[in-house]
Amino acid sequence: MTSDDASSTISSLATSCTNDSPSTNPAIDGGRGPQREGWENFPWERFPGYTINELIKRTGWTWTHGYDIFHAITERRRWVCRHCVQQKRRPLVDFTDNGTENHARHLVKLLIDEFNRHKGIVTELLHGAPGLIYLSFDGWTSRNNLSLLGLNIHFLSREGKVRQFLIRLPEVEGRYTGVNLAEEVAKIIAEWGIGGRIGYFITDNADNNDTCLDALAKEYGFNKRWRRLRCCAHIINLIIRQLLFGHDPDAFKDNANAPQELLAEYQLWRRCGPLGKLHNIVYWLSRSPQMTKKLLDYQRVYCQQPLNVITDNMTRWNSSNTIIKRALNDNAVKSDVAALPDGNYLRVSVNLAWSKLDDYYKLLDDSPVYVAAIMLHPAYGWD
Known part of the structure; x- marks a missing residue:
């Protein structure tokens, strides 16, 4: 749920060790050093x-949300909730050092309490909204391999302001099938009581979203083709990926007169081209701490500020641009690349991209909202 209060309540607080000698009252020195921030x-x-604990190394994520203090005589270590201190909560929550389970339970309770507090505010805003409620959702996998579904609502408030909130982030049981997604979305719609005010849906172009919206259309009685809006950023990503890598065997039909060796060269580049090789190198280095260390040690022989590799992300086309810039961070290499003649395969790549763009351009006819958006745009209008 988006809120300045909520985001500041449970925030990531950096903590690190320091070699400074502890003082009896760390507040006297103004909290200098990484260990004493805040x-x-x-x-x-x-x-x-008690004083700042600088004797025992912190382990566990909960210590980044708590003050680590140590009694000089009893040698008792305590965790004091950082959020309770910053918000001057009463009672102040603290635990002795007997594991982090109590820390975690307290932090989870803080999050749930904060969510419930803001849920009432958002519910009131929703009930006062004069128009329809629009939904956007997407499934993703967290770093600890949880399958999550993020669902946002968008609406116009009574004051005429566009508001949007992340209202749920449930874990999805099983695979990201359209049926599973539809069940989760329907639960959220029922929880917030907006089933009779559903407007348009914004999703990416995955097939499971087609199945999901088919099921939701039957449940709530709307025309799926009219009510579905496709994520523009996802379309751009697909187009750029098509241009960079390509996978359509019919893409050569516009270049049928090209020599056979050009087609063979393009097929080879598509399977194992420069960007594909770069991706494999980056992936290999990033997965191996030993190879990363070797890379940095080798660079230190020639420069004072070694750089690590940057990994790309298949859902973000500009990440390919990022890894290319990092790989070509050498003036001599850039000069050599600039001197190379443009390959004929670029024509095929551009044709692939235009073909993909045309596929989604045709889908604009499915919903009248695109036409309405152009008509109501001050710069365009009906003319």
């Missing part, structure tokens, strides 16, 4: 005899 307002009067 200690200025710590209520030391409630923890007599």
Whole structure:
């Protein structure tokens, strides 16, 4: 749920070790050093005899959300909730060092309480909205391999302001099939009581979203072709990927007079071209700490500021541009590349991209909302 209060409640707080000698009251030195950031307002009067713990290395994610203090005499270590201190909550929550389970339970409770507090505010805004409620959703996998579905709502408030909120981020059981997605979306729609006010859906172009919207259309009685809007960023990504890599065997029909060796060269480039090789190199290096260290050590022989590789992401076309820039971060290499003649395969790549763009351009006829958007745009209008 988007809110300045919510985002500031549970934030990531950087902590690191320091070699500075601990002081009896760390607030006196203004919280200098990485270990002492954010200690200025710590209520030391409630923890007599305690000081900053600089003897034991912190482990576990919960320590980034808590103050790590240590009693000089009893050698007792305590975790004090950083968010409770910053928000001056009463009672102040702290735990002795007997594991991080209590820390985690407390932090989860903070998140749930904050969500429920803002849920009431958003519900009130929704009920006061004069028009329809628009939904966008997308499935993704977290770094710890959780299958999640993020669902946002978009609407015009009573004051005429466009508002949007992330209202749910549930874990999806099983695969990302259209049926599973439809069940999760329907649960969220029912939870918020907006089934009778559904407007348009914004999704990417995956086949499972087609199946999902088919099921939702039957459930809520709307015309799927009219109500579906396709994610423009996802379309651009598909077009650029088509240009960079290509996979359409019919793409050569516009270049049928090209020599056979050109087609063979393009097929080879498509399977194992420069960008494909670069992707494999980056992937190989990023997966191996040993190879990353060798890469950095080798660079240190020739420069003072070695650079690590940047990995690309198949859902973001500009990530390919990023890894190319990093790989060509050498003036001599750039000069050599600039001197190379343009390959004929670029014509085929451009044709592939135009073909993909045309596929989605034709889909604009499915929904009248695109025509309405042009008509209502001040720069275009009906003419």
